[in-house]
Amino acid sequence: MSTRTKTPPPLVRLAKNQRQHLVAKLLSQHAVTNQEQLVALLSGEGVGATQATVSRDLDDLGAIKVRAGGGDTVYAIPELPRDQLAPEEHLRRALGEWVVEVSSSANIVVLRTPPGTANVVGSALDRSGLPEVIGTVAGDDTVIIVVAEGLTGAEVAHQLRELAGLT
Structure with a gap:
């Protein structure tokens, strides 16, 4: 009997708007403290993205760092469009x-x-x-x-x- 390890399926590249929609969803579901963590969460969803791409996505989405419980800062997207100021x-x-x-x-x-x-x-x-x-x-x-x-x-x-x- 052979013991084969399953290789994970290749990561897909989503269109920018699809990826950003997923980023917003992940930020609403997880306490994301850094961009590397977000890259890993995307990978867990089968989506490939670099840290530079994630950085641009966070910027485009107007994501900000907010203080969460325990003093950590996490990424969040303001709900009101007027509060989503971009640099x-x-x-x-x-x-x-x-x-x-x-x-x-x-x-x-x-x-x-x-x-x-x-x-x-x-x-x-x-x-x-x-x-x-x-x-x-x-x-x-x-x-x-x-x-x-x-x-x-x-x-x-x-x-x-x-x-x-x-x-």
């Missing part, structure tokens, strides 16, 4: 990757993106917490930004061009 680097990356044109008029800024990507840019702006931005409306390839009172669309457009690397 400026996330906004810079989204603008740099997807914004191809910035224009303005009065208290409005218009960003042009490739088709199907305006929602990514709009979400990054909404989660950035920029006080200059009252709100956004994203279509397929256009994001309209309403600028806060006391500022002009041209001023905010200039700031966003710089963040996007279009200057």
Whole structure:
């Protein structure tokens, strides 16, 4: 009789949105204290991901560290979208990757993106917490930004061009 050990099935790579959905689910079910632990939990679900990928996912999801019982800090995703503030680097990356044109008029800024990507840019702006931005409306390839009172669309457009690397 032979004693064969079962080799585990190969890890699959999920699409970004599928992986991030799983990351959010795992954070709600486990007290995750570090990124390596999250990589291991994903592996346990049959999903392959690197620490760098997990780091970007946590950033994109707006995950924050909160103090849990016993004094440990664990990752959590705020429930209210307004509390899911993303760091400026996330906004810079989204603008740099997807914004191809910035224009303005009065208290409005218009960003042009490739088709199907305006929602990514709009979400990054909404989660950035920029006080200059009252709100956004994203279509397929256009994001309209309403600028806060006391500022002009041209001023905010200039700031966003710089963040996007279009200057």
